[in-house]
Amino acid sequence: MKKTLKARIIETALVLFEKNGYHGVTVDQIVLESGTSKGGFYHNFKSKDELLYHIHDVFISYVLEKAREAYDDFETPVTRLCAIIQSFTKVFDLYKPHITVFYQESMYLTGEFNQRINEKRDDYRKLLTQVIREGQAQGEFRAEVPAEISTMAIIGMVNWTYKWFNKDGPLTIESIARIFNDLLLHSLLTEQAMSQKDVQLFLIKGQPIEK
Amino acid sequence: MKKTLKARIIETALVLFEKNGYHGVTVDQIVLESGTSKGGFYHNFKSKDELLYHIHDVFISYVLEKAREAYDDFETPVTRLCAIIQSFTKVFDLYKPHITVFYQESMYLTGEFNQRINEKRDDYRKLLTQVIREGQAQGEFRAEVPAEISTMAIIGMVNWTYKWFNKDGPLTIESIARIFNDLLLHSLLTEQAMSQKDVQLFLIKGQPIEK
DNA sequence: CTTTTCAAACGGACTAGTCGGTCTGTTTTA
DNA sequence: TAAAACAGACCGACTAGTCCGTTTGAAAAG
Numbered sequence: 001m002k003k004t005l006k007a008r009i010i011e012t013a014l015v016l017f018e019k020n021g022y023h024g025v026t027v028d029q030i031v032l033e034s035g036t037s038k039g040g041f042y043h044n045f046k047s048k049d050e051l052l053y054h055i056h057d058v059f060i061s062y063v064l065e066k067a068r069e070a071y072d073d074f075e076t077p078v079t080r081l082c083a084i085i086q087s088f089t090k091v092f093d094l095y096k097p098h099i100t101v102f103y104q105e106s107m108y109l110t111g112e113f114n115q116r117i118n119e120k121r122d123d124y125r126k127l128l129t130q131v132i133r134e135g136q137a138q139g140e141f142r143a144e145v146p147a148e149i150s151t152m153a154i155i156g157m158v159n160w161t162y163k164w165f166n167k168d169g170p171l172t173i174e175s176i177a178r179i180f181n182d183l184l185l186h187s188l189l190t191e192q193a194m195s196q197k198d199v200q201l202f203l204i205k206g207q208p209i210e211k
Numbered sequence: 212m213k214k215t216l217k218a219r220i221i222e223t224a225l226v227l228f229e230k231n232g233y234h235g236v237t238v239d240q241i242v243l244e245s246g247t248s249k250g251g252f253y254h255n256f257k258s259k260d261e262l263l264y265h266i267h268d269v270f271i272s273y274v275l276e277k278a279r280e281a282y283d284d285f286e287t288p289v290t291r292l293c294a295i296i297q298s299f300t301k302v303f304d305l306y307k308p309h310i311t312v313f314y315q316e317s318m319y320l321t322g323e324f325n326q327r328i329n330e331k332r333d334d335y336r337k338l339l340t341q342v343i344r345e346g347q348a349q350g351e352f353r354a355e356v357p358a359e360i361s362t363m364a365i366i367g368m369v370n371w372t373y374k375w376f377n378k379d380g381p382l383t384i385e386s387i388a389r390i391f392n393d394l395l396l397h398s399l400l401t402e403q404a405m406s407q408k409d410v411q412l413f414l415i416k417g418q419p420i421e422k
Numbered sequence: 423c424t425t426t427t428c429a430a431a432c433g434g435a436c437t438a439g440t441c442g443g444t445c446t447g448t449t450t451t452a
Numbered sequence: 453t454a455a456a457a458c459a460g461a462c463c464g465a466c467t468a469g470t471c472c473g474t475t476t477g478a479a480a481a482g
């Protein structure tokens with residue numbers, strides 16, 4: 001199937017937005033670089049805003065779905081957490097420009113668009129908090145740390161990756177995901193949970209990071 | 212001493228930028244809300260860019276200085292790390308609008324301005340990496356975790372606070388700083404270092420978070 | 423102490439350029 | 453052959469920055 005103009009516009013806009021920011025890119029630039037015209041653009045999007053919304057939605061819908069899958073595919077809090085972190089981190093290979101736009105430009109989403117994105121963002125956060133709460137209730141996660149703060153600490157650590165991750169850098173995204181899991185398990189788990197066998201699989205010790 | 216117009220402009224701009232983004236605020240708005248005029252504005256700043264630079268510089272210079280003080284005031288990697296985290300986190304009470312602008316709008320800094328800010332940002336990152344490296348060399352920090360990734364994980368976790376911290380929320384910034392330190396020490400330290408007495412002071416266990 | 427002076431600080435109308443969006447005409451496709 | 457897809461000239465609104473006039477305040481002169 002041939003690549004549609006709409007897809008081409010989104011791709012071009014993504015690269016430009018990532019580099020120059022939403023307000024640093026004009027519709028004329030997008031039109032020029034994707035080899036179309038104002039007519040072509042406004043036939044596919046009713047405004048520049050809608051294009052921004054579309055980019056947001058593709059990304060947040062994808063990661064939210066992946067997180068729910070991870071939750072459903074596993075049964076213990078530890079494995080669920082690790083699966084969610086892994087699925088999220090891996091998205092950087094695929095959607096880094098989306099993510100950059102998502103965290104840099106979301107404030108410029110207006111009205112309806114803004115609302116819809118915020119709902120999904122909240123759903124994601126709540127799911128993560130739930131996993132941590134369940135882990136605390138079962139005694140796997142340390143109870144002295146507030147679940148909401150842990151949640152935001154995790155989200156912060158992982159999300160920040162968009163500021164520095166480089167595909168051609170020394171580490172693959174899979175290695176980074178493993179390191180994140182290792183750090184998180186050490187910080188969140190109780191001592192007895194740390195010594196369990198199925199947890200060991202997620203730690204670095206003994207299986208050093210190669211690339 | 213009476214508050215200068217320049218200070219009033221910066222204060223007003225900060226609040227507006229935080230809420231609406233750099234491009235969501237016009238010079239006319241800033242001028243109106245700070246009770247001055249175009250003449251007054253352009254007498255104090257040679258461009259809107261320079262105002263943005265100024266906001267960036269005030270913040271990054273302050274935290275960089277605080278981090279260096281923290282490094283000099285302490286002697287072991289653990290205490291240095293905790294002091295740096297604490298000093299940074301506490302800045303949110305004072306400079307939250309600056310920080311928001313710093314991480315949302317830095318891409319719109321141009322040329323010379325951009326370069327000067329980036330240098331200080333790098334200095335900060337390097338200082339943190341150095342502390343971790345020294346900790347690893349002395350056996351306090353786990354060596355199997357790459358120091359650069361730990362650095363970015365810490366920066367991410369702490370910086371992300373600007374997205375969710377609320378002065379009127381359930382936790383003070385000091386409590387959040389303590390939680391961050393607890394999480395980080397658990398994730399970075401070796402088992403034997405964790406059991407040392409001076410480390411215990413930074414942990415939550417036994418001294419529950421109150422507010 | 424009063425007056426003069428002059429530069430810095432500030433007010434505000436105006437402008438030149440930019441950019442999102444429209445409109446009409448043409449081509450492609452089913 | 454009609455409707456969908458696209459081209460591109462055009463427009464109106466908006467905004468960073470300018471320009472010139474006015475005020476202020478402090479130092480110098482009388």
